[in-house]
Amino acid sequence: MRKQEKIIIWSSYFDLARTRMDGRRVSKSLAVAVPRIGEVKEAAEKLGLACELVPDAGYSKTPWVKTGMLLVEKKGSKNQTIGLIAGQLLKIRSVAKVQQPAKP
Numbered sequence: 001m002r003k004q005e006k007i008i009i010w011s012s013y014f015d016l017a018r019t020r021m022d023g024r025r026v027s028k029s030l031a032v033a034v035p036r037i038g039e040v041k042e043a044a045e046k047l048g049l050a051c052e053l054v055p056d057a058g059y060s061k062t063p064w065v066k067t068g069m070l071l072v073e074k075k076g077s078k079n080q081t082i083g084l085i086a087g088q089l090l091k092i093r094s095v096a097k098v099q100q101p102a103k104p
Helices: 037-046 078-099
Strands: 006-010 051-054 069-073
Touching: 006 037, 006 078, 037 051, 037 069, 037 078
Parallel strands: none
Antiparallel strands: 006 069, 051 069
């Protein structure tokens, strides 16, 4: 039985390399390269959303790749939540990029 108070979020929703038909749910301006489910969880937690990680789940378009899924509390529509998480994911990536030491 599906949990009505939670929505399912896949890292594929934010993948820059995927097309909309392959499962990307955000615009390319909000997408990131190779998003990891741990980063998506961190972004959801920074937004104050209660979430639960299911690490051994496979996205329906690629079930052989166990990327994991995130169950996030429902606070609005799924598209609104995905957009908020995408924005936070971009912030996390930009901070991580700034903190990396320069290559010699």
